[in-house]
Amino acid sequence: MSYPFKEIEEKWQKYWEDNKSFKAAASSQKKFYCLEMFPYPSGKIHMGHVRNYTIGDVYSRYKGLKGYDVLHPMGFDAFGQPAENAAIKNNTKPDIWTRRCIDWMKLELKKMGFSYDWERELSTCDSSYYKWNQWLFLKMYGRGLAYKKAAKVNWCSSCETTLANEEVVDGGCWRCHTTVEQKDLEQWFLKISDYKERLIEDLRQLKEWPERVIAMQANWIGMSQGVEIYFTLEDSQEAIAVFTTRADTIFGATYVVLACEHPLVKELINGKPQEKEALSFIKKVSKKGKIVRSSESRPCAQGRGKEVGKEGIFTGAYCRNPVNNELIPIWIADYVLMEYGSGAIMAVPAHDQRDFLFAKEHNLPLRIVIQHPASSIRHPEDLAEAYEGDGAQVNSGQFDGLPNKEAKIKIAQWIEGKGMGKITTHWRLRDWLVSRQRYWGTPIPIIYCQKCGIVPAPYEDLPVELPKDVSFTGEGGSPLGKVKEFVNAQCPKCKGQANRETDTMATFFDSSWYFLRFVSPKLNDSVFDMNEARYWMPVDQYIGGIEHAILHLLYARFFTKFLKDLGLIEFDEPFKSLLTQGMVLKDGEVMSKSRGNIVDPDAIIEEYGADTLRLFILFAAPPETELEWDDRGIEGASKFLNRIWRIRDNLKEKAEPQLIRILHKAIKKVSEDMEGFKFNTAIASLMELVNAIYQMGADKEVLSKLLILLSPIAPHFSEELWQKLGFTESIAKSEWPEYDPSLLIEENVTIVIQINGKLRSNVSVNKDISEDQLGNRCLSDETIKKWLEGSPVKKIVIVPGKLVNIVI
């Protein structure tokens, strides 16, 4: 017979709600803001949510028991494309559909017993929220951080929308995987590139972030230090700027390669015999497009990146290498990208594998300028591949003999000093395309006037409400453009007839600052309350999936820095500590509809209760690693709770001292594990305690301490037993127990005896025994004596309190 979890869980969920048990209030000097990434309200929670939110809930409840003021809010990232698709499919409105989903989802979250302060709930699709999206957008516009430009944008013909570079995955739409095309459109961008230095620099502050995420962020920002070098054209004053991170190889540059789209190309080929051929080559390459070009080289085969055939053509023009005044040919090739660096490279075939392959294919000269320290190859024709490693400079004028690492710096400085180039830094990070030709999002608060041009909506007109009554046909184009009442507007400047912007904001905008709105979610006249923010921010613990390691976190960091520049906050980074939880798998694969391997949390709650589900998901694996769902494992979790449930049937007057010691050991271990998110081993030590209770019998004191330790993990269950033990206040209002260190010291310790590092025997001695005595004691051990027969003892290693190793 299982304990009556259904009844208990309903009872305590109601109690917590009625008593506002988890209402966040600023009272002491000790605060803790625990935040889990808010969900997109699909209507149903999945195991990923369960895991994410259970981890956050356990930590919040633990911090609460430790005496912190805990802020633990929840909301909904409610704008986005699925609502539009659902509206078309189910013949409803995105607004109605989304709100219904939120209601369902909230119900499911409540069934899990999460300790949210529901009074702070927010949904990004409420005008009371997106009003502040618009406000922030206008502030950015005012500072030149939001701007419009015609750009080749990634266009998904299936979703009929533009995509951020970040939303293009392997050349396809991240949502529907349709191949992405390039299309010229006027788009809104946010100038995140203005913050690139701070975004990379401040990564250093993030000492409690996983290294992996820091690396991914740094990689994405892509800072690359090098030199821009000017190669003057043979027959004009103009120069080609090339960017290189390998200034040490400059003397080995034997040709220059331009991207097809490079602005100088047309001029270079003009009138040359190669012109016709070159133009057709450029046409061929541009047809392939940027996305195809880079995705083509991607297929999995090992090392393909640099091995793929590199097509190119000679322009007929020459330029001079400034360091040695050599005249070298200028080529065009598909492997040089206009989007990176200056769209032009100096080719050093002896020391760059891509250049090497290109040079071999097109019969271009090679020159060795870095000597491989262990190779005797002196002639470029002997090279089987480019040498990209370190060595001494050769054929490099006055730099000959220097180690290349040193020469790299010296040459760069020399080039800059002589005006042949300049030391620069290139970045991978592009500005953020935020406009979407979509309906279900925050309207961009901009008005287009024939006379005045682009005019920002006045602050007092915010929010620019998203019209709710829009018909959905599924046909292309911007749905908002069809709503006359929305589009027609008065120009705020000249009061003339004008049109509203019909694009909406990418939903990443919404989630870039929601953590700040939680400190004062109902505030009407300001984006957030500065005093509340001063108390609660930054978020002490942020928890979410690794899939948000780049974009969401980067944007949130960018917004935080922007808000600091506005003078609204005083910190640089929004999330002090970050935990990225692993995925929940079934049969080794991600749970998904298409695989048909989804385990529905609701069904598990129905069968075993939320506490069992919480317990299992924490016990099955540490939070950061992938978790393999196991139906039998959940049985085990259920068994464990039932075992505790029955302890009360056999309570003793007074527990044995030995059990008290085990209890205190468990308190120590669980406390440490809670701090370090090692919930699996915390639970294991609780299991050991329960096993000991079954051996020795517990008293009320032991059971009540056990319940507090368990309460963050299985809160309903613990509340109920706590009450049954006679406590009248909620267990959530009790105190986390402290362990007594004196109880953890054992009078007698078991010392392991090794011979040559191999375990041979052990001996029980008093903890205060001297090393000499211990050594002698070990040597006189019967088993050890046998092993020592005939072999002289060379050395004895003693690790106090633990082990003795006898070397013979």
Add this chain to the structure above:
RNA sequence: GGGCAAGUGGUGGAAUGGCAUACACGAUUGACUUAAAAUCAAUUGGUCGUAAGGCUGUGAGGGUUCGACUCCCUCCUUGCCCACCA
């Protein structure tokens, strides 16, 4: 190609220089039961041995150390992120 993880029983996992496999699942056995379930108790890395006990064992190989799952080197495999990035 670059970066970051990870590789331990039949399974999930524990141990971060000191008794490898805690805790749990599964399996086997016993008790209770007319029976099953539940529960309680016991066994459970491999191998040799009647046993005591021995040998062996943390992806592979080498090294450091009195002692290595743990640190170092080389390699293999898997996962994630980035990538014709100059």
